[in-house]
Amino acid sequence: MDSIIVTPEAITYLAELLAKQNVEGMGVRVSVSQGGTPQAQTCFAYCRPGEEQEADIKLPFDGFIMHLDQPSLPYLKEASVDYDSDELGGGQLTIKAPNAKRFHIDENSSVSDKVTYFLVNEVNPSLAAHGGMVQLIEMIEDDTVAILQFGGGCQGCGMVDVTLKDGVEKTLLERIPELKGVKDMTDHSVTENAFYK
Template identity: 40%
Template sequence: MIRISDSAKNYFRQLLAQQDIEGLGIRMKAVNAGTPKADCVLEYAVAGDLAGDEARIECDGFAVHIDAASAHWLADAEVDYQVNATGGQLTIRAPHIKGSVPGADAPLADRVQYVLESEINPQIAAHGGRVRLVEVDAEGVVLLQFGGGCHGCGMADVTLKQGIEKTLRGHFPEITAVRDATDHASGSNPYFRNGSGASAVG
């Protein structure tokens, strides 16, 4: 659960009022999540800017949208605004945002999740995409779901096979296959609409 103080809500309300855009809200997301460079970013967002899978926090007159791929990393975050002599200071404390490297004895799914968040998602974010772990089955098959610009992208299979699978199997030899569970036909804003382009993961 993310906690936003009343003073922070008032601060956001003032900022949004200055923009004077109908339906404008705040989007909150983690960048470089699970790494020492992790940070939390706030930005303005209207409905057309959203992927549709964000968590929504109603704040009496506006909403804060939590990026779906960031929700895990922003759990228990606290957003506050403190008035001081120079005006005020917005602070965000997200205790889980930098994560911790799972040990060798951790479940394979946890170790795969860490690599997805620390290595793979930061790369495909350049194409407006992300990938989510669905499951790792008993045979070592990793099932993934693409989102954002990778959802419906004509190069998603290239990214999966030449980028993501290669990276994951390089880390974890026990992985037997990496498969895509995404219904790409329903993608509304793919980065590549046909089969021309390059893998989003180098």
């Protein structure tokens, strides 16, 4: 498994920590919440017997098992877990996941994942020049129509209809064949931050 590196110091620390829990078979579970977004968080938690997921990748170490959340694997690629001890006998466990905020899609990705990917990587960098952004709220009509919400300089902007049709919708329809349309659910009566009023 090349998705995560665990140093010997981290293995020793985790084995000792888990042994103190007095729970037979206690392990750890690693996942990434909101992977592929700027809000991505790498989660490291105790995993009691029965709390693991069937699809988890199990990494056996001396004294415990590390469970990797299957949907999080692309975001855990090249991740590392380390333990740095200090002079006072303490230390800190650290996990670094350089790909946690990088959105990954492939041919098996859901339509909503594809929409989010192109919003994050192609649409929002363009909108950022005007202080704006757009996010996916939900998919409707059997995942063929994306409901979007604009924010920042796009909310209440006089050009948002042009941005939606000629920019956002055009980009998404070109990139995602399964997508049939997009709809805007933003309340554009709020104009304090609008780029064009």
